[in-house]
Amino acid sequence: MITTALLIAFALVVVGVLIRAARRRRDPVPDLQALETYTQPVDLAAFRNLIDPAEEDYLRENLPAGRFHTLQRERLRATLEYVRRTAYNSAILLRVGEAARRDQNPEVAAAARALVNDALRLRMNAMLAMVVLYGRIVMPGARISVGRVTDIYENLTQGLVRLTRLQDPAYAARVSAAV
């Protein structure tokens, strides 16, 4: 009986996911000229500072253990928010890149392909980083790196600027500020 109930519940979940996917499918491609209305701002310098091992070591050496753990948890939560934002932005940029992949100009198509691949790499790294960060919030003393999220995000934003320069040069600076 339990097996049958579980299988029926699973089938219902699958149907639910499919209906949701069918409804959400027609998300429009964000316009480069209004990119800032879709993306969430990321202060890359602050983000780098939060995951800098030297900064962490300095705090570890100069603060009592209890104070360090409290502060480190707060820093990890802030880092988690930055990772979430980069992952969110990468999903937006992936849609921008995917639309530009069909461009007639091979240079634009190549830049778009690179942007899409960076966006996907970032999504993967962000997923792993979030798992690590949740683990570190539980154990703030542990020394585990959150990976290369900042580097990939920097590559991604550079890729976006490159693509915008090719498509719409007037907006390159604005687009760079949007992410």
Added chain:
Amino acid sequence: MSLTLTDYLLWGTAEILLVMACAAILRRRLVYQFPVFFVYAAFNVLRTAVLFTIHLLQLQHRMGYADYFYAYWMTDAVSVVLGFAVIYYEIYCGVFQRYDALQRLGGILFACAGIALLVLAAWAASAPGAETGVVGTVLLLERSVRLMQCGLVLFLFLAAFYFGLPWQNYRFGIALGFGVFASIELAAVAVRSHMGASVAAACSQINSAAYSSGVMIWLCYLLAPKPALQYAGVVQHNDLEKWNQALLEILER
């Protein structure tokens, strides 16, 4: 084996819709784009025709029920294998293998999902059903297979959703139709396996209706015009200039 009018109607509807889907694939020249799906659809058209012929011969007492039984389950096994091929080649490869960044990880994730579902299917098969013997075994196998198909389709949809991957229209239709009929069939076969022969006729009709729904979804996506790329966002500058021009003209009047 006696069938009601509803059974014949459901049987016929699925066959007609599937023939139309095959015709749409040929007409839109999608055979090279979705070869495995076309083989799957064409095989099922042929399968239904063969099974219906055997059924007619059986009614004339020129063939026995065992002939139909073995023909049904043997062709079902081929259909299941082709179904997995559709999931792998048309859905997974079509959506994930286009991206360099996802080729390795996508393969690993797909393999992990396949292994996890195999374990889950083995667990589901270990739970005894109401029927024993060949029918009971076949039902347990069918249940496990549908569980795996549903799980793979679910995994692909969730992974594509997480990564924000776009679906080509036809491919999305194939995955959607496949997922819908596999999940309804999973529920029906689970009920059939649990409650036994008393619900066999009702479950068979649900299966046929689910299959027709899946084929209908394929047909709708195959016949629908290709959607244009939609851009969201601000009003274009050119439009603003046109509006300004129009306003100036009105003011000057």
